[in-house]
Amino acid sequence: LHWTDGIYGGPGQGDCYDKAAKCQKPMPDKENAPKFWKSVASQFKNDEGIIFDLFNEPFPDMVVSDKSAAWKCWRDGGSACPGFQFEVAGMSDLLNAVRSTGANNLVMVGGLTWANDLSRWQEFVPSDPAKNIAASWHSYNFNACNNKNCWDSQIAPIAAKYPVIVGEIGEHGCTHSYIDGLMDWLDSKNISYLGWTWNTWDCSSGPSLISDYSGTPTQFGKGLYERLCASDGQAQQPATALNSGGSISTGGNLNPGGNSLPSGSSNSGSGNNLPSSKKSDKKQLRGVNRS
Numbered sequence: 001l002h003w004t005d006g007i008y009g010g011p012g013q014g015d016c017y018d019k020a021a022k023c024q025k026p027m028p029d030k031e032n033a034p035k036f037w038k039s040v041a042s043q044f045k046n047d048e049g050i051i052f053d054l055f056n057e058p059f060p061d062m063v064v065s066d067k068s069a070a071w072k073c074w075r076d077g078g079s080a081c082p083g084f085q086f087e088v089a090g091m092s093d094l095l096n097a098v099r100s101t102g103a104n105n106l107v108m109v110g111g112l113t114w115a116n117d118l119s120r121w122q123e124f125v126p127s128d129p130a131k132n133i134a135a136s137w138h139s140y141n142f143n144a145c146n147n148k149n150c151w152d153s154q155i156a157p158i159a160a161k162y163p164v165i166v167g168e169i170g171e172h173g174c175t176h177s178y179i180d181g182l183m184d185w186l187d188s189k190n191i192s193y194l195g196w197t198w199n200t201w202d203c204s205s206g207p208s209l210i211s212d213y214s215g216t217p218t219q220f221g222k223g224l225y226e227r228l229c230a231s232d233g234q235a236q237q238p239a240t241a242l243n244s245g246g247s248i249s250t251g252g253n254l255n256p257g258g259n260s261l262p263s264g265s266s267n268s269g270s271g272n273n274l275p276s277s278k279k280s281d282k283k284q285l286r287g288v289n290r291s
């Protein structure tokens with residue numbers, strides 16, 4: 001879920017005074033977002049190959065300045081979110097909406113600061129009755145958490161207990177020097193990642209993977225493509241045209257779990273380990289995010 005209803009004109013987005021879902025809001029609205037997830041989950045609950053990413057890039061910390069209070073707003077919504085012009089749905093509200101349908105699909109939950117800050121994710125992550133929840137993380141060279149020290153302190157402890165999916169990686173200028181180091185680290189942890197974005201923006205505007213819709217890769221796209229081929233043990237072909245369908249994958253190496261839940265292991269202490277039926281189906285997810 002990317003855009004929801006609710007008037008917002010504060011930091012991080014600029015003027016977004018139209019109540020309709022026409023721009024990115026810091027948090028989902030309580031009036032409609034849970035209904036949306038009930039509808040989606042009801043439709044797809046019998047296909048556990050579908051993953052639900054509850055809300056793209058929350059940034060309640062742009063409205064609620066105290067970080068502890070922002071994390072509480074993120075989880076609980078409602079009265080825990082002062083300063084909003086609409087009633088906020090917390091991640092617990094959206095997760096409960098999904099689970100109320102009987103859907104046990106893997107659910108991704110991003111942290112603060114556009115899903116880059118996972119510093120207190122484990123402390124505030126909603127309780128999941130299905131025990132099938134993943135941390136959603138976005139990583140760019142211009143983010144705060146853009147170095148190995150931060151990855152080791154914030155991301156690695158989560159990956160030791162939960163699946164982690166890096167739904168977006170990229171860098172300014174459409175190069176791949178930053179993502180090379182990031183992918184090295186993620187691969188060492190068996191953490192899943194997707195490149196963003198399958199778009200033809202000028203590289204000064206954002207991290208585009210392609211320069212045209214014939215699939216001609218930028219240097220960023222070329223770097224990701226070469227990593228995907230190497231990860232899957234495929235002989236590299238010249239990266240002259242990527243898949244115009246918008247997805248690059250590593251064939252049989254798709255994984256929404258990373259090594260955070262080894263096959264046959266339990267997640268002692270967290271209470272949110274994957275159900276045993278999923279533990280043996282462990283593959284790594286790598287490719288392209290077209291959102």
